[in-house]
Amino acid sequence: MTTGLAQAELIAVLAAVTGDAPRVMTVAAGEALPSGPFTSSHRSLQAGLRDWIESQTGHPVGFLEQLYTFADRDRGPDRGSDRGDAGAEADLRRISISYLGLVREQAAPGAGRPEWHGWYEYLPWEDHRAGLPPGWQPMVTALNLWAGEDAGRQQRVAYAFGLQGQAWNEDLVLSRYELLYEAGLVEESGGLSGAGRAMQGDHRRILATGIARLRAKIKYRPVAFELMPESFTFLQLQRLVEALIGLRLHKSNFRRQIDQQELIEETGETTAESRGRPAMLFRYRPAVLEARALAGTRLPVTRG
Amino acid sequence: MTTGLAQAELIAVLAAVTGDAPRVMTVAAGEALPSGPFTSSHRSLQAGLRDWIESQTGHPVGFLEQLYTFADRDRGPDRGSDRGDAGAEADLRRISISYLGLVREQAAPGAGRPEWHGWYEYLPWEDHRAGLPPGWQPMVTALNLWAGEDAGRQQRVAYAFGLQGQAWNEDLVLSRYELLYEAGLVEESGGLSGAGRAMQGDHRRILATGIARLRAKIKYRPVAFELMPESFTFLQLQRLVEALIGLRLHKSNFRRQIDQQELIEETGETTAESRGRPAMLFRYRPAVLEARALAGTRLPVTRG
DNA sequence: ATATATATGCTCAATGTGAGTATATTGATA
DNA sequence: TATCAATATACTCACATTGAGCATATATAT
Structure with a gap:
């Protein structure tokens, strides 16, 4: 009763974007997020989940971040009240550790036949x-x-x-x-x-948690590039960010913002996919990532 | 081996500020953060921890937020490598769920005789x-x-x-x-x-995680007031924020920032604690909290 | 009275942001 | 081939925010 024994489970919110449609990996015919027991054969939480995802999707996971840990009868951050969906009365609690992962594409389904569905x-x-x-x-x-x-x-x-x-x-x-x-x-x-x-269960709540995290994160960390192909146009980047945050962006101001952060550089090539003037292709500059991330202080510190 | 059974434990980073000294609650003569098993008698993670803290400190916890969940041999977010401090080879993993909590004062120690020590x-x-x-x-x-x-x-x-x-x-x-x-x-x-x-163990890493979270959070959520007394002067508020972020702030710019967010209002009274001109006392306006938090978008959305 | 200390208010340049307009370069079409 | 439609890229400008410092107000200490 007071041993603290629990059953541990990993749940993943795996996101990808195709065109202007943000997607999430699902199982059970789109009715559940992929999950599985956290076994002692895993080296760690991160590593266990990473292995599992890569075997399922056939693609490496660029970005993987812990979201939230739930326990039975405590689903959702600030809820004191029970929701009554806990199940059996065993003295074993189930603990679900949820993660947000970003993958670049969503072709090549692995063994588990995962399906991708639109967030919205x-x-x-x-x-x-x-x-x-x-x-x-x-x-x-x-x-x-x-x-x-x-x-x-x-x-x-x-x-x-x-x-x-x-x-x-x-x-x-x-x-x-x-x-x-x-x-x-x-x-x-x-x-x-x-x-x-x-x-x-509460998988839709966990999906909401993941989207919220991603929308917040994209403002101060260049996570969008984890979802983009190697080279891309400005408009492709804009459409991807718009898909994630669910809002339209102001074109030239978005360009200016990306520009002055020096996150990307021209590849020298252009695309002629579209009707009008061909767009320049850019690539991400990962070297700058660590150096500039989190610039926003927002507190009036005294300098010098 | 593949059951996913684990031993669940809660760890708390409990912070308070006295004067200009930020503190953390410790046990074991200042060598460990307070922790305990997560038992099935607890209604939930939050509730279990909240009860426990209040019995230990004698003070209610205003703010309580999950930090990170660690597993044996996986201590620290982005570590793939083992650190070899895991202990026995039982097929039982230990899972530690850490929380950040803020309390207003640190008098009245409870049964466990906790000690408060300076972060720094x-x-x-x-x-x-x-x-x-x-x-x-x-x-x-x-x-x-x-x-x-x-x-x-x-x-x-x-x-x-x-x-x-x-x-x-x-x-x-x-x-x-x-x-x-x-x-x-x-x-x-x-x-x-x-x-x-x-x-x-890795309690100092968990402390660092908590301080990092608090320092990031204070920029866009008025968490400082969870640590302040009922009424306070501007300088007291400034000193508290300075204690948390470990930097000096620009006095009048800090005042302006707080002012225009309309987070506080005058009580009408003044203090004569100091040598010079008496300072006005303010109180926090919780009604505005929900309404204005998270105003910073940072993305150039199109309006209208 | 005067000095000292703290509180509070004001100014101003520099930077950043929101919004819109102007120009460039292509494919499609009359 | 001249023009249109569509897209890409560049520029402008008013306004808000921020960093920094200075000015004034009101208390205590001597």
Whole structure:
């Protein structure tokens, strides 16, 4: 009872982008994230997961980062209350350690026949590239109905979904999923279908955690390049970032920002894929990565 | 062998600030971070840890956030190699889930007689408030010696410690500890004493992880108030932030920044603690917290 | 009264950001 | 072949933010 014994499991949010569609690797016909027991034959958490992913996808994982560790009856960061989906009453807890991984392509499925599905099948309210996503109005109406006269709920909804003068904040992926969960508007919490495709257990919450992390990270670390091919045009890079954050970017300002960070350099070649003027091809400069990352201090320190 | 059974343990980095000294709660005469098994009597990871901390410190924990989950033979985010400190060859892995918690004061020790020690006893190279910290020159010399002709090592050292024209980045706490570890300059990796006080196992690495998280977080979330008393002066707030990040701040620019975020409001009273003009007292405005946090987008989205 | 110490407010140059416009270079088409 | 449509790249400009320092206000100590 007090031994602290638990069953350990690894869960991966594996992301890739094809064209302008961000994708996630799934199993069980798109209903679950890939996962497996953490066995003692693995050298480490990272190494165990890396081996497993590479055997499944046939591609190396460039970027792999721990997301969050959940325990039974404690799914989701700031939840004190039980959700009742814990299962049997054994004195064995299950501990799930989730990871975010980025892979460059998603061809060559391995033994497990993984499937790639678009993020926004599961979280359609997160894609604002073409204006308000489908199903937006009914969802907002239902959220407001749930909030009722409760000022706290009203504020949380307005903040998370960018209503009532608040700006849309693309990073709040997890907050939004949790609000929808709490409001009973997703299947996982007993809601009717409609608000995106459901997943087993809390896998959709873990997907939301991964997307939130990636959207936050892309602002101060050049993770986008982990998803890009060797050489690429400016527009391809822009489309990829837009796919991840679910928003359109200002073209020339995006170019300027990338330019002045000196993250990329011309290859010398051009593409003639498109109709108009051919675009220059660029490659990533990894040497600069370590040197410039995390430049944003935001605190008024005294210099000199 | 492949069951995924493991022993689960919770480890806490509990921080408080008294005056201008940031502190961490320790056990074992200041040689270890508080930890304990995660038992099935706990409702959840968060709740279990929260209960335990409050019984130990006698104070409620305002802020509690998961840091990182380690497994035996995998201590530290990006390490593939074993460190050989794993212990017995049982097929039971130990999994340590670490948390960062912030408490407002550190009086009233509970049953376990915890001790509070200054952060910078353990990581003296992190405190740059009074210029270069003691032991800086010998440490840099030893690092350069370790780097030798290896350009990669040289670059990592220069970047992490702000040498050769690079600016000091207070967030890179973990990178610095890991470099010192790798270079054999801390006791935990066989180095002689001198570079700060050691801790058991990898507790000092976990402390570094917690400080790094806090220093990064303070830039975009008002976590400082979790450590402040009810009412405070501007200078007290500044001193606290300075203690956390280990740097001096520009007085009026700091005031301006806090001002325009509308995070605090006057209480109407003043203090006459000091010699000169009495300072106005302020209180934190928690209502605004949710509404304004995470304003920094950093990506050039198209508006309208 | 005067010096000293701290608090609070103001200015200004430099830099960064949001938004839009202008020019260049291609393929398609009349 | 002249023109159009489409895309790429470059430039401008107002405005906000930031880094740095100076000025003023109000207390205590002598």
